[in-house]
Amino acid sequence: MNFINTQQGFMDYIRDPSNPLPDGMTLERMSVYRELFFNNINGFVSGGFPVLKSLYTDDAWTKLIQQFFVSYDCKTPIFIEISQEFIAFLQTQYQPADYDPPFMVELAHYEWLELFISTVFDDDNEQVIDKALITELPLNVSVKARVAQYQFDVQHISVDYQPTEASEQAHCFCVYRDDHDEVNFLQLNSLTAQVLAFINQSKQCYFSDVLSWLVESYPQMAPESLSSGCLQMLQQLADKGIICSLKAI
Incomplete structure (x- = not known):
């Protein structure tokens, strides 16, 4: 042999x-x-x-x-x-x-995200976005952040709480690592989750691209309201390091 x-x-x-x-x-x-x-x-x-x-x-x-x-x-x-x-x-x-449990796969994925984000390597090309420059610089989702959506409220599951049915509305999260290398779980509303997904799928886009997509997706809302709300949202996400910009090569 x-x-x-x-x-x-x-x-x-x-x-x-x-x-x-x-x-x-x-x-x-x-x-x-x-x-x-x-x-x-x-x-x-x-x-x-x-x-x-x-x-x-x-x-x-x-x-x-x-x-x-x-x-x-x-x-x-x-x-x-x-x-x-x-x-x-x-x-x-x-x-x-x-x-x-019926939430087995979702809970496992939720727990795995914490480990993944805690160990993912930094991207040296990423740079912090100053809030005043949100509307000018290209936007990216940081490699240290991931958005996930679950049908069960996985964040509450424990030995004492084990739901048997999915929730009526999906639960969206952004799991990210901050400047102190601490992993955080940010629960998102549907609109914020969609905006982050749009930026991530676009690879690189500008505030104007995000706003154009929002105006097209939500014609029932005033463009001015969408603009101010989106700007505030992106500034908060930039503060947490969830969105960033890439250095010019």
Whole structure:
């Protein structure tokens, strides 16, 4: 057996001990290897989703991580990205059990965003926008900010509060890292969420572009009201570092 086949047999057994033992390896030795690998994965996932984990019994949580460990083909060798792979597993492959909460995927994504924003690298090309220059400089959403929308009020979920039905209205958030490297959760109204989505999709736009889009999208509102309201909104977002401008290259 060549090295590649030996290596594959080693990995197959670590992921699922129902596979044959690799040639020349004892059960005791492979059990140690497998426990080390599984505990690492379990530790990273559990640390990234503390609220979700708290809603499960120890056995049910271990079963979930075991299924992820055995069946999902992780693409990253970076441990800190394991939580993102776990989200992908829940979204694309996992078949919920009867005891899984209906908000499982949304809560997991909400918790993952905090970890992601806390570790994302700064973009040295970003620059703070002075409030007086909001109408003049090109606008971008910072790499340290993400907008998300959920059907459940995930920000309140705990052992003592577990909704069984989605809310009538969506819950929008911007998760961002401030100048002190603290991760913050800002609940957004629908209009602010739409404006941030427009800026993000545009990659780079100006205040005039945002205002033109708003006037077209909300013809029932006076352009002057939209202009003043949008300006105030963008100034507040700039103060928090959620929107920025890019340095000229």
